[in-house]
Amino acid sequence: MANKVRVQEILLKALENLNADELKRFQWHLVQGVLDGLPPMAKAKVEGVSLDETISQLMQFYDDKPAVTVTATALRRMNQNQLARKLDEALLTEFVQGHLEGNTGKDLIPNA
Template sequence: MQVPQLILDTLDELCANDFKRFLWNLTQPVLDGCQPLRKGHLENADRQDTMGKMIDSYGEESAVNITIQILKRINHNNAAEKLKKAYAGGSTAGQPNPGTPPSSASSSSGVAPPAGSSVCAQGRSVIVAPHIDGSSAGVSINMNINTQ
């Protein structure tokens, strides 16, 4: 299943009050390196708008990790675990090949993404990429850069 659909299905399971709490948490620090969304960007946002803003701002992997962390904060641990398993076990678009070695970067989310960690930056931020030594046949490195 595609990441946007996974997140949307998860948000659809939240009642109105829990969705409101989810939105509030998006305006607070959740993961290191990912800036909270502005309150004005979420004003009158429905679940589909929220999912879109998260993916546009953070990318798919970080959007999933942020969703999982917020679900845990609002005591929806079962939904967090379900999303984590669906993301790790699914065939999502943009996911590296199974043979790709994990990144040496670390994430504060505590969630192990299927192919390593991600880094998120906004505005005029700078990301210092890891130095990669050596090369071996059949190993590929995938890098996605969103400039939105």
């Protein structure tokens, strides 16, 4: 399994190009709830905080795989398909690298 810090780095890299309004919209999605079966995040945890802090809160609230899935789903709902693809590609790279090192990373790839 990729470590939590590496997952945070992947999420940060995928989301770093969001402008302030897009970050607010991403945070709104987190508060509204993104996936059935997973609770929405508390508004106080993400409202008005930086991208770094949003990712930290996301990782604390969800485990690695749900955090990645929630992020990708929220991006797609925002029509940020290029960023969602960037996230998918980074995860695939991590999966391949982990596989070569004996760690499949399968727990991070949605639906794997």
